[in-house]
Amino acid sequence: MVNSSGRVFAEPRISAARRPDGTVLLSSQVPLEPYDADLARPLRRWAAERPGAVLAAERRSGGWDELTYGAALADAEALGEALLERGLGPDRPLMVLSGNSLRHLRLTLAGYLAGIPVVSLSTGYSLSGGHERLRTVTGIARPGAVYAEDGREYGAALAALAGLAPRTLVGREGGGEPLGELLRTAPGERLAAARAAVAPDSVAKIFFTSGSTGRPKAVPNTHRMLCAVQQMMRQVWPFLAETRLTLVDWLPWSHTFGGNHNLHMVLTHGGTLAIDDGGPTPELLPRSLRNLAEFSPNVYFNVPAGFALLAEALECDSVLAKTFFARLGLLFSAGAPLPAELRERMLRLAERFSPGKVRFTSSWGLTETASAVTSAHLDTDVPGAIGVPLPGIRLKLAPVDGRLEMRAAGPTVMAGYLDDPERTAEAFDEEGFYRTGDAGAPADENDPGRGLVFQGRITEDFKLTTGTWVRVGALRAALLASADQLGEVVITGSGRAHAGALAWTRRAGDPAAVRRALAEALARFNAGQRSSRRIERLLLLAEPPDRDAGELTDKGSVSQLEVLRNRSAQVDLLYRDPPPPEVVLPADHAD
The missing domain is CATH 3.30.300.30 (ANL, C-terminal domain)
Incomplete structure (x- = not known):
């Protein structure tokens, strides 16, 4: 999986400046190139150029249900018009309670077209215990409608939101307005006007950070943020320009890793996403293995816990291993530091079963930065390596309690938390850098191109x-x-x-x-x-x-x-x- 120049990774070109107080400023010397103004543009582009190509697939009984780019655009236009008719808009988002699905994807794309922010919540808000946190975040987001894939499964959560959202939409099993009815809506002037009003700084998504230490924080992600990070990744991964990306991915769309980095990488580059209904636990792993036996990814994303389970399965099943590595060119781990021993196990498997060279990489980013801030777009075996700042990102390493806190600035960094000026002010330093709370250190003090090593949360x-x-x-x-x-x-x-x-x-x-x-x-x-x-x-x-x-x-x-x-x-x-x-x-x- 290389481009015409034979490159998987672009060569890092990083400048470093050191201040007397120990602060280090890092940035890429590669300028950020132009990128799409909003996320509806790549959908329209691929629907015009390759309407029959599969955007996403979802396992159904008896096989896979596929959504092509042409059908995705038509469905998004119908849903966009229908949602606007029901009073949704820039200040009245759509809240999704259920997990990854083709219906969830259709609604997300409709939001991009119609200028309606989409709030994809972790299923834990709805299916775990009481619904106090769910009511709290709903009060912050003020949605014009809530959606659940299954009206019965999410019935208690939908009932808990009575009075907080004007409308309830469901994919199946009653309890609200069926999504199928909205799909029969003919797009018209209302959608055209809303589409014309979508700008780079329009909010595309709202994510909620963990509320374990207080009131959950709502993070608006604009089209500019989300499109910019995809251009950054395209520049450090040159193969994306010439490779039809195929992912088998379980990572939830309620988090920036799955919902921004991975989903939008597929959309931006005209790839295909097989929605994996498994996950990184012993209970869910068999589903992932079944999906990987039928879809061969060329890039594979996971977290360390998932790779640990996958490595054991591949070591025991050579048939599965051959399918998994048949087209694979890149393994990617994020979410937590990957143990060096686990990285070596996966690469040894690749040497046995892959017909070509497989690289292993990582990155680092946050909800507040629309996913990646750094990328390890170089071969490294340093444990905890997270790479170098992406083009367009300025990274400050600021001394805090004997550590270096990584702080970020650039077009992918949020302007502030939704309706929370106090915590917004606390989140940025005097120079406008976002305080991430994560510690990092140079892998090589004398060579900034060797990147950074993640050193954990300072608050821990x-x-x-x-x-x-x-x-x-x-x-x-x-x-x-x-x-x-x-x-x-x-x-x-x-x-x-x-x-x-x-x-x-x-x-x-x-x-x-x-x-x-x-x-x-x-x-x-x-x-x-x-x-x-x-x-x-x-x-x-x-x-x-x-x-x-x-x-x-x-x-x-x-x-x-x-x-x-x-x-x-x-x-x-x-x-x-x-x-x-x-x-x-x-x-x-x-x-």
Whole structure:
């Protein structure tokens, strides 16, 4: 998967400037080239040039339901007119409660055409426990209508929104106005006028960040932001200009990774998206494997938890591995640092089963930046590497509590949170850079082109009672890399004498043997390390991360802060003296 020049990645050209206070300013020397004014343009372009090409496919009983570019445009125009007739518009968005689907996609494209912002919510808002958070975000967004794929499955959520949204739309099973009726609407002058009013700074989407630490923040994403980031990626991945992108992707459209970076990459470049109804958990993985057995992607996106499960499956199934790697040219991991051992496993599989060279890359970005800020568009084996600033992005590394906080400015950065001036003011520094709260450091102090290494959330770091800082992101990544028995860990120790860990094993095994292996792994891990880099105690958790309690995100990553908040009893057990039998001590400390 290379372009006519033989390149997958463009060569990074990065300038760096250092200030006396330790601040580092990084930017690409490659100018950002022109890009579409709005996301309706690529839809119209591909519908005209390749109307029969498949934009997206969704598994149905008996096969796959396909949506072509020509049909997608016709459906979006009908729905756009219908939504406008029902009072939706720039200030009255459409809120989608259910997950990825062709109907969800049709409504999203209709919003792009008609200037109606789309609010795609995590299904957790509707299907997990009570609906207080759902009512809160609905009050912030003030939608003109809410949509659910299944009126019965989402019936309780729709009932909870009575009085907060004027209209309810459903894909099937009643409970609201059927989407099929809206699809019979003939587009007219109302849609034409609304389409003419869509501008680069019109809001295309509204995302909600986690509300675990307070009132959820609404992030407007404009057409300019979303189109600019696709042009940035096109410039650092030259193959996109000549490759018909084919994705098999489960990543939820309620998050910027799946809903912006991946979905819009397909739309912008005239590719095909097979909607994967699986995911990065043991329960959902079989669905993903079934889909990957029928669709061969040429670029594959996932998170580390998903790659860990996929690697095991591919190592056990050579037929599946041959199909998976048949057309694959690029593997991409984001959402959390990828353990080096897992990266090597996937590349070894590629060497066995791929007919060509497969590259492995990553990037870093946020909801507030319309997805990617940096991209590792170079071959690197540095753990946690996130690459260099994309063309058009200015990145500031600002000293904060002994770390370097990564702050971003450019056309992909939001102007501010929706109706939240106080938190908007707090989000930007005195030079207008967005404060991401993420720490990073140069991979090579003497060569900015080697990029940055992600070092975790600054807010997750803590001090021991000795006054020593524990850098949670780096410690977590190092522990996972050194103990292959562990699937996920949460670092503990704030206000304690030493750091510890709550952990989940990667696979089942004899409990006594697993504990012995972990005790030996901890001893090796701690050898020669200072106190802030040692794990003195570890407790294995039987219950998996609780998605309903916010411990597991839709992307499959574990929330350090939520686990610690919800499992304070286990943390207290971990630090009890003398240590109870279930606590694993390093082998050189065990009795």
